[in-house]
Amino acid sequence: MQTIRIxxxxxxxxxxxxxxxxxTAPDMELKAIFTRRKPExxxxxNDSISVLPIxxxxxxxxxxxxMLLCGGSATDLPEQAPYFASMFNTVDSYDNHAKIPEYMAAxxxxxxxxxxxxxxxxxxxxxxxxxxxFESIIPDGATYTFWGKGVSQGHxxxxxxxDGVKHAVQYTVPIDSAVQAVxxxxxxxxxxxxxxxxxxxxxxxxxxxxxxxxxxxxNMPHYFADYDTSVSxxxxxxxxxxxxxxxxxxxxxxxxxxxKNKQVMEFSLNLESNPEFTGSIMTAYARAAYxxxxxxxxxxxxxxxxxxxxxxxxDRATLIKELL
Amino acid sequence: MQTIRIxxxxxxxxxxxxxxxxxTAPDMELKAIFTRRKPExxxxxNDSISVLPIxxxxxxxxxxxxMLLCGGSATDLPEQAPYFASMFNTVDSYDNHAKIPEYMAAxxxxxxxxxxxxxxxxxxxxxxxxxxxFESIIPDGATYTFWGKGVSQGHxxxxxxxDGVKHAVQYTVPIDSAVQAVxxxxxxxxxxxxxxxxxxxxxxxxxxxxxxxxxxxxNMPHYFADYDTSVSxxxxxxxxxxxxxxxxxxxxxxxxxxxKNKQVMEFSLNLESNPEFTGSIMTAYARAAYxxxxxxxxxxxxxxxxxxxxxxxxDRATLIKELL
Numbered sequence: 001m002q003t004i005r006i007x008x009x010x011x012x013x014x015x016x017x018x019x020x021x022x023x024t025a026p027d028m029e030l031k032a033i034f035t036r037r038k039p040e041x042x043x044x045x046n047d048s049i050s051v052l053p054i055x056x057x058x059x060x061x062x063x064x065x066x067m068l069l070c071g072g073s074a075t076d077l078p079e080q081a082p083y084f085a086s087m088f089n090t091v092d093s094y095d096n097h098a099k100i101p102e103y104m105a106a107x108x109x110x111x112x113x114x115x116x117x118x119x120x121x122x123x124x125x126x127x128x129x130x131x132x133x134f135e136s137i138i139p140d141g142a143t144y145t146f147w148g149k150g151v152s153q154g155h156x157x158x159x160x161x162x163d164g165v166k167h168a169v170q171y172t173v174p175i176d177s178a179v180q181a182v183x184x185x186x187x188x189x190x191x192x193x194x195x196x197x198x199x200x201x202x203x204x205x206x207x208x209x210x211x212x213x214x215x216x217x218x219n220m221p222h223y224f225a226d227y228d229t230s231v232s233x234x235x236x237x238x239x240x241x242x243x244x245x246x247x248x249x250x251x252x253x254x255x256x257x258x259x260k261n262k263q264v265m266e267f268s269l270n271l272e273s274n275p276e277f278t279g280s281i282m283t284a285y286a287r288a289a290y291x292x293x294x295x296x297x298x299x300x301x302x303x304x305x306x307x308x309x310x311x312x313x314x315d316r317a318t319l320i321k322e323l324l
Numbered sequence: 325m326q327t328i329r330i331x332x333x334x335x336x337x338x339x340x341x342x343x344x345x346x347x348t349a350p351d352m353e354l355k356a357i358f359t360r361r362k363p364e365x366x367x368x369x370n371d372s373i374s375v376l377p378i379x380x381x382x383x384x385x386x387x388x389x390x391m392l393l394c395g396g397s398a399t400d401l402p403e404q405a406p407y408f409a410s411m412f413n414t415v416d417s418y419d420n421h422a423k424i425p426e427y428m429a430a431x432x433x434x435x436x437x438x439x440x441x442x443x444x445x446x447x448x449x450x451x452x453x454x455x456x457x458f459e460s461i462i463p464d465g466a467t468y469t470f471w472g473k474g475v476s477q478g479h480x481x482x483x484x485x486x487d488g489v490k491h492a493v494q495y496t497v498p499i500d501s502a503v504q505a506v507x508x509x510x511x512x513x514x515x516x517x518x519x520x521x522x523x524x525x526x527x528x529x530x531x532x533x534x535x536x537x538x539x540x541x542x543n544m545p546h547y548f549a550d551y552d553t554s555v556s557x558x559x560x561x562x563x564x565x566x567x568x569x570x571x572x573x574x575x576x577x578x579x580x581x582x583x584k585n586k587q588v589m590e591f592s593l594n595l596e597s598n599p600e601f602t603g604s605i606m607t608a609y610a611r612a613a614y615x616x617x618x619x620x621x622x623x624x625x626x627x628x629x630x631x632x633x634x635x636x637x638x639d640r641a642t643l644i645k646e647l648l
Contacts, residue, residue, distance in 0.1 A: 020583055024464065101645050124648045126457065129632055131647040133450065136608040136635035137601075140348065183594070258604055259344055261596035268592075270507070272585035277461075280582055284460040302648055304633040304640070308453055311460035316628070321425050323455040324448045324626055 003027060004290045006283075007064040009034045009054060009084060011042055013246065014093065014121075015070035017279025019045050022068075025283060027313050031064050061087050065293075066286040068092075070279070078103060081118070082110035085300070089114045089289040091282045093121030100124065108300035115293040116300045120285040121278045122269060123147070127252050129303050130267040134254035138263050141256020142187040146179060146195055148172035150248025150274060158223045159200055162216050164208025167236065169243045171199045174251065182253045185262035197228040203239050248274035284311040327351060328614045330607075331388040333358045333378060333408060335366055337570065338417065338445075339394035341603025343369050346392075349607060351637050355388050385411050389617075390610040392416075394603070402427060405442070406434035409624070413438045413613040415606045417445030424448065432624035439617040440624045444609040445602045446593060447471070451576050453627050454591040458578035462587050465580020466511040470503060470519055472496035474572025474598060482547045483524055486540050488532025491560065493567045495523045498575065506577045509586035521552040527563050572598035608635040 006022045008015050011033050022030045023046060032050040035042055039051040052060075057067070067084050069092035071077050077094045084090050085107050094103055100119060107116045119125065123145070131143050152172050159168035178195050181188045188194075200217055204210065214231045217224055234243075251268040271277045285303070288310035292301065309316045330346045332339050335357050346354045347370060356374040359366055363375040376384075381391070391408050393416035395401050401418045408414050409431050418427055424443060431440045443449065447469070455467050476496050483492035502519050505512045512518070524541055528534065538555045541548055558567075575592040595601045609627070612634035616625065633640040 017582065097648070100648055101641070104644065119648055126461075128648040129457075132632050132636060132643055133453075135647070136611075136632070136637070137450075137604050139637070185594075185596075258341065258597060258600035261600055262594075263596065263601050263604075264594040266590075266592045266594075268590045270509075270586075270588040270590075272509075272587065273582060276582035276585055277587050280461050280587075287460075302644055304643055304648065305631045307629045307631055308456050308460070309628040312456060313460070313463070317425070319456055319628055320428065320626055323459070324421070324424055324443055324452040324628065 003029045004287065005029050005031045005063060005065045006286055007032050007034060007057065007060065007067040007088070008070055009057060009067055009080065010070035010072075010076060011035050011037075011051075012070060012072075013275035014278050014282075015068075016045070017273065017276035018068045018070055018282050019049070019279070020276060021280040021283035022286075025313065027287070028283070032060060057084070058087060064088060066091060066289050068279075068282050068286060070282075078106070081107045081116070085111040085114055085116040087114070089286075089293045090116045091120055091285045091289055092116075092118055093125070093278050093282055094119045095121055095124060097124065104300045104302070111299050113298055115289045115298055117285045117289050117306065118300055118302060120282055120303055122281060123250065125281055125303055126267070126269075127250070130252040130265075131254075132304055134252070134265045138254060138256035138258065138265070140258070141254050141263070142182075143252065143254045144178075144182050144190065144195070145250065145252050146174035147250040148174045148196060148248070150250070150271070151246050155198065155200075155223055158220060159202060159217055162213055164205050164213055165202055166205050167203040167239050169201050169239070171201075173197050173199055179251065179253070182255045183264060183266065185255050185264055187255050192226050193228060197230070198224055200229065200231045201234050201239065201243050202231060203234060203236050245272065246274045247272050248277075287311055287313065327353045328611065329353050329355045329387060329389045330610055331356050331358060331381065331384065331391045331412070332394055333381060333391055333404065334394035334396075334400065335359050335361075335375075336394065336396075337599035338602050338606075339392075340369070341597065341600035342392045342394055342606050343373070343603070344600060345604040345607035346610075349637065351611070352607070356384065381408070382411060388412060390415060390613050392603075392606050392610060394606075402430070405431045405440070409435040409438055409440040411438070413617045414440045415444055415609045415613050416440075416442055417449065417602050417606055418443045419445055419448060421448065428624045428626070435623050437622055439613045439622055441609045441613050441630065442624055442626060444606055444627055446605055447574065449605055449627055450591070450593075451574070454576040454589075456628055458576070458580075458589045462578060462580035462582065462589070464582070465578050465587070466506075467576065467578045468502075468506050468514065468519070469574065469576050470498035471574040472498050472520060472572070474574070474595070475570050479522065479524075479547055482544060483526060483541055486537055488529050488537055489526055490529050491527040491563050493525050493563070495525075497521050497523055503575065503577070506579045507588060507590065509579050509588055511579050516550050517552060521554070522548055524553060524555045525558050525563065525567050526555060527558060527560050569596065570598045571596050572601075611635055611637065
């Protein structure tokens with residue numbers, strides 16, 4: 001089997017996770033990392049990996065089979081994905097759910113002779129696959145997605161923007177009684193507040209007003225006002241000791257019926273490293289993008305379009321024999 | 325959208341489950357049930373459904389889009405599946421894991437101008453999908469499949485064949501400490517006995533020897549000897565009250581690592597009716613068989629080959645917008 005030559009564009013947390021996954025895949029070679037930062041400022045997991053300015057990517061069109069796009073969904077990907085998809089097979093983890101159709105159309109228009117798998121993180125990603133699979137099997141039912149326990153970067157950032165806050169981390173925590181209600185076959189009507197709570201750990205600047213900060217967090221619209229939020233003030237030492245990892249996880253549950261019988265399906269993730277897991281999913285889908293492009297299956301694809309056997313290092317016959 | 329016309333061949337528990345699922349699907353019509361029994365002996369869920377001798381199926385080639393093959397895996401399907409696949413798009417839930425490649429080859433040879441989706445129950449089925457997906461995402465790990473709590477028909481039948489046994493039901497029960505060990509990120513070396521135990525409820529004939537029956541069960545090779553087995557003797561009244569349902573379920577867990585970080589994935593089912601759930605999965609895959617045959621994707625296919633969007637009543641764009 002030919003080695004799949006991978007490029008990584010964007011070397012933040014997800015890019016590092018992808019580099020780790022690609023480096024340990026026996027059927028892949030990590031060809032280069034592309035960055036907008038100074039290449040010499042980047043410390044890779046392995047000294048033999050080239051780090052190049054992102055402008056150099058186009059010149060490596062024939063040396064890279066799949067480019068993993070590890071930039072952010074807010075501004076990087078909408079700009080970068082069509083550009084890269086015009087030259088490379090790509091995989092990204094674009095996660096702005098509301099804008100996926102628009103994003104997909106733009107990528108699809110560019111992916112004329114390439115395969116571009118979009119939104120292949122874990123939500124969107126396997127969580128979306130489960131929502132679709134579960135609903136298709138048991139149409140009479142209700143699907144629930146719970147996130148956590150885990151760090152939400154967006155919410156942590158929002159706290160850090162408050163005056164007087166030095167460091168902060170926000171954990172999204174599913175509410176166990178709600179999970180149990182669904183798991184036991186119920187179809188409760190759950191508001192955001194009923195499904196998840198938000199626990200915040202905050203390090204403040206000397207002399208900052210704790211009460212004011214706590215109120216600013218708890219009343220912040222969209223981010224915290226609709227949830228039960230707890231705020232704990234801690235010192236830098238405790239922060240560095242207990243709150244620098246990036247765990248996450250969550251569940252997709254469907255509670256439904258066939259006739260009078262209850263049928264419950266559940267998928268859950270318990271991740272010590274969210275970005276490494278995301279990078280691992282993108283790496284599996286890189287294999288799919290490579291194989292699909294070889295078959296001429298061009299254009300923008302999603303996790304709902306890709307047969308599972310394409311993700312594996314094993315060939316289809318082996319998978320059917322060993323895992324079916 | 326055109327209605328998908330469904331036939332069901334074989335009207336045991338799974339056939340009845342499939343009939344229920346098809347009858348409630350807005351995009352399907354249950355055209356006929358085919359049986360080897362006397363058609364007039366069959367009570368369908370709805371009087372308008374034709375029940376015909378199985379030999380009549382060939383004459384309805386143009387009136388049925390997908391035939392759901394609901395016979396048994398031991399003898400019915402190996403004979404029936406190639407026969408039906410030569411005329412109809414088919415879906416079956418063939419579950420003899422060791423013989424799948426051979427079975428698939430026979431069906432594939434027959435499905436020249438049809439789409440034949442094989443082994444689309446829940447294991448093989450979604451359980452296989454999870455084993456493949458999980459391993460592809462986290463190659464450094466171990467996958468565990470647990471079955472239960474639920475009724476195993478094969479084990480219940482084995483008990484009923486013992487002299488002096490009037491009725492019996494066997495529940496396969498996963499061992500919680502083993503599940504927890506995997507769930508917490510361990511990779512224990514689990515023998516069959518460590519993963520599941522077998523609880524048997526037995527009604528005996530008047531005067532039968534309880535000790536002898538209990539020993540016969542516990543020492544039965546393959547079925548019980550390799551497990552911790554409990555035997556409870558109950559009367560007919562209790563049997564009819566508490567042990568006539570067909571619940572089942574189980575879990576696929578993968579415990580693995582990306583670098584030093586533990587990553588745990590889990591899929592679980594908690595089913596009040598095993599045959600209705602199996603029939604529901606086959607019904608979702610009937611939609612896939614129909615759509616794939618329209619696209620000329622002929623031959624034998626498995627759940628690892630079918631993109632998820634084909635299973636849904638919703639079109640691809642709607643799924644991407646609503647569920648991705």
